[in-house]
Amino acid sequence: MSASAERSWTVRLRRRAVAALPPEKLLPDGQPTYVASWIYVFGVLSLASLASIILSGTILALKGPTWWHVSSIGHFFNSIHLWSVELFFFFMVIHLWGKYWMAAWRGGRKRVWITGAVTFLVAVPCALTGYVSQQNFDAQWISTQAKDAFNAVGLGGFFNLMNFGQMYSYHILLLPLAVVGLVIAHVLLVRKHGVVPPLELEQKLEAASRGTDPHRSS
Amino acid sequence: MAAAIFNLNHHAGFIHWHFIQLSVPNVIAIVLMLLVFAAAILAPFPGGRRSGGAS
Amino acid sequence: MSRAQRIRDDEAARTWTGGYRPYDLVKEASIAFGVVLALAVGLTILFSSPDERSSTIKSWSRTAPVDFVTTAVSELDGSSGLAGYGPPYNHASEGQHIAFIHLAKWFGVNIAIDAARDLVLAPLRSIYGQPALQTAITRYQAASAKQQAAWTTAYTDALNKATVGAGGSVSVPAGDYGPVSTMMASLLSFAQSGGLDGALLTNKQFYATDYTKALLFMADGGVLTNRAQAEDLLGGQWGMMNETGSYPGQVWLWLYTFWYQIKPFSTSANGDILVMAVMAALSLGLVLVPFLPGVRSLPRRIPIYRLIWREHYRSLESVDAVSAAEHPMPPPAAHLSG
Numbered sequence: 001m002s003a004s005a006e007r008s009w010t011v012r013l014r015r016r017a018v019a020a021l022p023p024e025k026l027l028p029d030g031q032p033t034y035v036a037s038w039i040y041v042f043g044v045l046s047l048a049s050l051a052s053i054i055l056s057g058t059i060l061a062l063k064g065p066t067w068w069h070v071s072s073i074g075h076f077f078n079s080i081h082l083w084s085v086e087l088f089f090f091f092m093v094i095h096l097w098g099k100y101w102m103a104a105w106r107g108g109r110k111r112v113w114i115t116g117a118v119t120f121l122v123a124v125p126c127a128l129t130g131y132v133s134q135q136n137f138d139a140q141w142i143s144t145q146a147k148d149a150f151n152a153v154g155l156g157g158f159f160n161l162m163n164f165g166q167m168y169s170y171h172i173l174l175l176p177l178a179v180v181g182l183v184i185a186h187v188l189l190v191r192k193h194g195v196v197p198p199l200e201l202e203q204k205l206e207a208a209s210r211g212t213d214p215h216r217s218s
Numbered sequence: 219m220a221a222a223i224f225n226l227n228h229h230a231g232f233i234h235w236h237f238i239q240l241s242v243p244n245v246i247a248i249v250l251m252l253l254v255f256a257a258a259i260l261a262p263f264p265g266g267r268r269s270g271g272a273s
Numbered sequence: 274m275s276r277a278q279r280i281r282d283d284e285a286a287r288t289w290t291g292g293y294r295p296y297d298l299v300k301e302a303s304i305a306f307g308v309v310l311a312l313a314v315g316l317t318i319l320f321s322s323p324d325e326r327s328s329t330i331k332s333w334s335r336t337a338p339v340d341f342v343t344t345a346v347s348e349l350d351g352s353s354g355l356a357g358y359g360p361p362y363n364h365a366s367e368g369q370h371i372a373f374i375h376l377a378k379w380f381g382v383n384i385a386i387d388a389a390r391d392l393v394l395a396p397l398r399s400i401y402g403q404p405a406l407q408t409a410i411t412r413y414q415a416a417s418a419k420q421q422a423a424w425t426t427a428y429t430d431a432l433n434k435a436t437v438g439a440g441g442s443v444s445v446p447a448g449d450y451g452p453v454s455t456m457m458a459s460l461l462s463f464a465q466s467g468g469l470d471g472a473l474l475t476n477k478q479f480y481a482t483d484y485t486k487a488l489l490f491m492a493d494g495g496v497l498t499n500r501a502q503a504e505d506l507l508g509g510q511w512g513m514m515n516e517t518g519s520y521p522g523q524v525w526l527w528l529y530t531f532w533y534q535i536k537p538f539s540t541s542a543n544g545d546i547l548v549m550a551v552m553a554a555l556s557l558g559l560v561l562v563p564f565l566p567g568v569r570s571l572p573r574r575i576p577i578y579r580l581i582w583r584e585h586y587r588s589l590e591s592v593d594a595v596s597a598a599e600h601p602m603p604p605p606a607a608h609l610s611g
């Protein structure tokens with residue numbers, strides 16, 4: 001490679017990206033044989049729910065925040081948006097339970113766990129900003145109640161639940177960007193490290209430590 | 219407004235147990251999650267035996 | 274499990290050197306999206322979604338005029354929840370704290386609201402073409418604090434015996450209320466005509482999206498609380514998790530609202546910051562699970578993983594059986610056993 005290519009940021013970035021995630025890792029057409037349980041579908045169901053949230057949210061954004069109060073079509077898409085959120089948390093929590101009981105952070109996958117947990121923690125305030133952007137009684141109640149928690153930790157002056165303009169901005173742009181960014185990092189880390197292999201059975205671990213396991217070099 | 223098949227715009231039932239007070243729809247959601255989790259783990263997965271096997 | 278075993282286990286999980294089966298990732302994602310869409314649309318058709326109309330200051334002042342006027346007087350005389358709140362609205366109190374950590378006080382007042390001025394006096398001043406009202410306001414503002422308190426206290430006591438007249442006006446027994454009765458009558462009329470909703474929304478410009486003042490005013494009265502109680506949305510009713518009607522709510526807030534139901538959180542004046550601190554710690558714990566001794570080893574102690582990977586373990590057993598039959602292991606050398 002020429003000296004200028006060696007110094008090129010673009011070339012360096014491309015090399016690092018392709019080294020970490022060559023196409024066959026990014027979009028594999030095979031999966032390990034141990035991936036043989038329905039618990040494995042809850043990650044992709046969570047992703048699909050997020051896609052549904054974003055799609056229905058985009059349609060709601062097309063006509064503005066008042067539309068769904070005055071139009072039955074708007075109300076229809078608002079309902080899809082709400083049920084997609086319920087499905088998102090439903091599937092995501094089951095996914096989290098599954099990954100916990102699989103100890104899925106093993107083998108260098110701690111960042112996979114961390115990005116997943118932070119996604120959940122960011123999704124909660126993202127949902128909250130949605131609830132206070134509804135422009136109905138529910139929004140009035142939630143904003144006037146939840147404000148006390150934020151005020152108590154000094155954040156209420158910077159994150160004002162009763163300021164519809166601010167909350168709507170957080171809800172349709174800032175927090176979805178954060179959630180999507182975290183999910184992309186999470187999924188790319190899974191693709192990079194692969195789906196975590198099964199826990200070794202106790203007796204095999206002990207045999208391996210004694211050097212008597214035929215499947216393990218000592 | 220287009221009406222839903224089931225109108226849920228009425229007061230929710232509540233389940234009280236000591237100091238715990240949960241709405242029936244929330245309890246249904248929680249129970250469903252636990253059942254689906256259990257089912258996901260216990261239900262047989264198709265094609266599980268069709269494999270290259272461990273080394 | 275020893276530390277060495279855990280490290281070995283961890284390293285063994287780094288890469289999979291076993292078999293793979295064909296798998297269509299894009300097809301699976303597409304099917305998942307179809308399933309979720311079908312579920313979301315199905316739930317929509319079955320149940321729709323709730324949309325209970327907002328309360329307004331107009332509706333509040335028309336349906337509960339005595340409550341409205343009582344709240345307005347409390348904003349004027351500084352006895353309301355907002356007037357005594359503290360940061361970020363005013364300096365009336367220091368806000369909540371844990372030990373020496375006074376986050377509310379440290380971040381200070383950055384949504385400055387003077388309850389008397391912003392919710393009562395300024396809206397009244399904006400009413401055009403009523404010289405008697407403007408004179409009353411001037412008289413009130415010129416009086417001493419002691420005189421103002423005497424008027425508002427007398428009027429508040431009189432409101433306990435108030436009657437609602439035709440057209441929603443509020444009448445109280447005769448007494449020395451100074452200009453307060455005129456001011457309150459005008460504010461009530463302004464609110465009932467819808468003018469106060471607008472006056473509390475606009476700031477220094479035409480376009481407005483900040484409902485803070487109107488919401489804080491309503492929150493100090495009974496209009497929102499009464500509706501919330503009817504819907505079981507109050508804090509003591511685990512309301513944070515609940516939705517209006519019979520819809521599922523924010524189930525994921527279960528642990529957050531749990532703390533508010535038990536002591537010391539339920540009775541402490543600093544309950545909010547205490548709950549936030551506990552939840553911050555637990556959230557950090559969730560993120561750092563892979564590093565927490567005990568928590569990270571629980572999956573091995575409670576072997577749900579044996580169910581998840583039962584096919585894999587069965588296939589290992591059959592491979593081991595075949596391997597053992599074909600290549601019987603010699604007995605371990607004396608120096609390796611034990």
